[in-house]
Amino acid sequence: MREFWFYLKNGIIGENPILRLMIGLCSVLAVSVRVDNCLAMGAGVLFVLTCSSLVISLLRNFVPREVRIPIFIVVISTFTTIVDLVMQAYLPSLSRAMGVFIPLIVVNCIIMGRAEAFASRKPPLFALADALGMGIGYTLVITAIGVVREIFGYGELLSVRFLPASFQGMMFMILPPGAFFLIGIYIALLNRFVGRVKQ
Amino acid sequence: MSGELVMLLKILVSAAFVDNIILARYIGLCPYIGMSSNVANSVGMGMAVAFVMVLASCVTWALWNFVFLPLHLEYLRIMVFILVIAVLVQLVEILLKKNVPNLYRAMGIYLPLITTNCAILAVTFFGVDYGYSLLQVVVYSISVALGFTVALVLLAGIRERLRFSRVPSFYQGYPIVFIATALLAIAFLGFKGLVK
Amino acid sequence: MKNIVRIALALALVCLVAAVSLSAVNYLTKGEIEHRKAEELAESLKVVFPAAERFEELPVPPDAPKREGTSILAVYEALAQGQRSGYVFRVSTMGYGGKMVLLVGIGEDGTLKGIQVLEHQETPGLGSNITEESFRSQFVGKSVDDPFEAKKDIQAITGATISTRAVASACRGAIAYFKEVAKKP
Numbered sequence: 229m230r231e232f233w234f235y236l237k238n239g240i241i242g243e244n245p246i247l248r249l250m251i252g253l254c255s256v257l258a259v260s261v262r263v264d265n266c267l268a269m270g271a272g273v274l275f276v277l278t279c280s281s282l283v284i285s286l287l288r289n290f291v292p293r294e295v296r297i298p299i300f301i302v303v304i305s306t307f308t309t310i311v312d313l314v315m316q317a318y319l320p321s322l323s324r325a326m327g328v329f330i331p332l333i334v335v336n337c338i339i340m341g342r343a344e345a346f347a348s349r350k351p352p353l354f355a356l357a358d359a360l361g362m363g364i365g366y367t368l369v370i371t372a373i374g375v376v377r378e379i380f381g382y383g384e385l386l387s388v389r390f391l392p393a394s395f396q397g398m399m400f401m402i403l404p405p406g407a408f409f410l411i412g413i414y415i416a417l418l419n420r421f422v423g424r425v426k427q
Numbered sequence: 428m429s430g431e432l433v434m435l436l437k438i439l440v441s442a443a444f445v446d447n448i449i450l451a452r453y454i455g456l457c458p459y460i461g462m463s464s465n466v467a468n469s470v471g472m473g474m475a476v477a478f479v480m481v482l483a484s485c486v487t488w489a490l491w492n493f494v495f496l497p498l499h500l501e502y503l504r505i506m507v508f509i510l511v512i513a514v515l516v517q518l519v520e521i522l523l524k525k526n527v528p529n530l531y532r533a534m535g536i537y538l539p540l541i542t543t544n545c546a547i548l549a550v551t552f553f554g555v556d557y558g559y560s561l562l563q564v565v566v567y568s569i570s571v572a573l574g575f576t577v578a579l580v581l582l583a584g585i586r587e588r589l590r591f592s593r594v595p596s597f598y599q600g601y602p603i604v605f606i607a608t609a610l611l612a613i614a615f616l617g618f619k620g621l622v623k
Numbered sequence: 624m625k626n627i628v629r630i631a632l633a634l635a636l637v638c639l640v641a642a643v644s645l646s647a648v649n650y651l652t653k654g655e656i657e658h659r660k661a662e663e664l665a666e667s668l669k670v671v672f673p674a675a676e677r678f679e680e681l682p683v684p685p686d687a688p689k690r691e692g693t694s695i696l697a698v699y700e701a702l703a704q705g706q707r708s709g710y711v712f713r714v715s716t717m718g719y720g721g722k723m724v725l726l727v728g729i730g731e732d733g734t735l736k737g738i739q740v741l742e743h744q745e746t747p748g749l750g751s752n753i754t755e756e757s758f759r760s761q762f763v764g765k766s767v768d769d770p771f772e773a774k775k776d777i778q779a780i781t782g783a784t785i786s787t788r789a790v791a792s793a794c795r796g797a798i799a800y801f802k803e804v805a806k807k808p
Binding site for chain 3: 287290291292294295298299302303305306309310313314316317318320399
């Protein structure tokens, strides 16, 4: 049971997918302009990651090694399509705002990477813990970036005006460079406070 | 005919520079960060990605227009497109291993990783969503691959130089890479408004 | 030999389960998705032509040439009390940052009823202000015989002249098509 919590915590901090493993970046930078997008993306990744990892872990003894990658792809793309269809039907404005990044969840390195490195080798309970940890870690970081970008870029938080109306907004934060910049800073901060990863 | 040519030129310039897939759309970052440590690797990566991207775009375009639309199977798009890419990457792997074993070994783990390259999948979606003709899709995918390689090579050049700079300890390694990329992205903003 | 059979079987089984579950989800969500799309369209059309009760799509020839650098994507007839009171044109043109898609509503009387920006890739904070009510409202009531030129009869957004010009040319394109369509019975 202790192992469960270890894997969970590991996904959030020790091996945080974005700040430590440096995977799953594509979606982070483009989506993190508004906090509601971040939460939706985090939820989507968490869902696909958890479901895929569970299924792949359950199938791990039945899948021949040679054909495991295509099978991972089919499983992951199935859950991604489900998220895509459900969002189009019930959250259409969010779906449109996030555009191509929802279907791109299927190639999110986090999901494929964890399937290969972890879920296909560990029992379902641990695969679940790892998936939850990674998903939560991902959501925390992307939201942390989103909060800064929305406040300094639009002066709003969750589309509620936060800073005085006279605050015009730093365009730097809304455009690509701001996002790259923030990630660099966050990684540096993590290094400073939680110890460095061996380069 | 010249109108068609102008359109193709517009696609080329906007896909490669104004709308650079990495620096303006932030798609395709994983290999960007992982493979850009030196210029030689970047060029190799760029070419491999270009090959898969162009082939995949054409195959998926054909599948979409001749199979998906008539049969109303749009919802299977994600799965089929990514499987097509996976198959193509497998093919490239086999071809390289047999004909250019040095490059095959140099690319190592990053070759199968091309499958999960967000940029390739994204380009297959864009190729059909933008309503391009087959010729336009070919030009589009080549241009995107060009822009991808350019961004990769630029960053690799910067990283090679960075090795001789004094970087504060917490910024060493990835943080400074991201900040350098931020500056590159700002530079590419200068292309906006180029295509009327 | 047995190995290949195992592999093929595993792959086929997984694909089958995946295809079946996706068909199911697709079937369940299809209705809702179509409903949303129709709702969205109806809403935008209403914003652009508030006086109309309902809209009917008209066919657009697929190879229609561009007018003023603008492509005509769709034409809707605006109907009130069973009579045609005008049209809404869905047009696309190139803006500063990329493709721009707009709805332009023109009444039978030759006045603009409104515009709506559906898609754009303009710079946030500058060109993106073309979606603001304050910018769009200046188009309401203009005549199809007006020049529609930025900085002349169209108030440009400071620092976003190109975006403004794009909107203006989109209107001119819609107007040009309107003049052709309005000639038909």
